[in-house]
Amino acid sequence: SPLLGSVIMALGKVNMIAEAGELFGFMGIAGCKSNTYVYNCFITVLSEAGFLDDAHVIYMQMCDTKNCQPDLVTFNILIDKFGKAGRFAEAFYYLEALKHKGIEPDVKTYTSLIGSLSMAGKVDQAYEMFHSIREKRHLVNLVTHTELIKGLGRAGKIDSAMALFREMKVLSFDPDVATYNVLIDSLVKRGGFEDGHKLLEEMERNGLTPNHRTFNSLISGLAKVNKLDAADGLYKLMLQKGVVPNFYTYANLIGSFCRGGQVARACELFKEMEAYYDVKSSENGCSHVEESGLLGSEGIAVVHNVFLKGLVEASMIKEAYAHFKQMHERGCPPDLISFTTIFGALGKAGELKRASFLFQMMKDADIKPDLVAYNALLANLGKIRKLKEVRDLVNEMVSAGLNPD
């Protein structure tokens, strides 16, 4: 069973959900005793892939068993995933069910809920929950505080975020790099670069080493107020300090330079990234490790897409299209977002035939259009009254199981 569980998890990580389900089916037979651990692994896989209702079905199956009743881990997974999806009725139902079974929620249960609530724009409710448990020291920790500081900061309640930041220090929950990062991010996203920078100095005084995320936030803050040279300077500084940039770094910089009309510098950075990426991958074969600052091919795809969008916004559709066509040979085949960016731009520019052609090409490449992709095409078809095409497309999306909005 320990093996079964970890294989199920591994399959989930590479999105082989059907296969994970097949293996899960072996539990209880073939000499494999059912246990809660394997159930929990499968519930994790399903819910991380977005199959929340299926995860719930498995939970119900557990409830019907004799030896595999849902435990705290089961509930924590479900509460976290339903909460992050904004399905609070269910999340709170699980919280009640858990208490009803006589299980005590733990710090992860509450931290998840506080995080989900604040990301859904319900910071007040998150704060209320925090308030109701903060006296019980075992129910809150560093992560709980960081989560709430993030929520308050994102909601623009910087003063409350700073207040909580001071309070946690008094309570000896020592802020770590992530805590500083969420605060710095909130500050600079609202134009408070100077305050963010002060926090950077403070964290260094406290013996904490800023990481690539710290720099990414600071860079995006500078870019937001169009201080591109300063952003570039910070990028160089992070390299100097030996902090490894990741694809977020490049996405930030490249997008900003395009928007600021400095497409040449954006191209330069793009090449720099590709060179950097090549070197790093050959240095240690499998270096797509998030902690080192590198990301896998999904990360590269994001940078390509940001670049495409940047070129489009700089009215360089020809160049965007040229780059789009190069993506394949650059080892990064265009994905749904690349296609949508390009045919959206072509459509907007009145090139509807080419837009429709690309839309078809995308489907031929077995990439399923989603709601956004249909909308991007429909908006432009609608503008020039191609009502028959509009009707056909709407029918198509409905039969694909999408709900037109």
Add this chain to the structure above:
RNA sequence: GCAUUAGCCCUGUU
């Protein structure tokens, strides 16, 4: 005993 659950940075339509 071991394994499964919480926090920080990026992209497409309106």
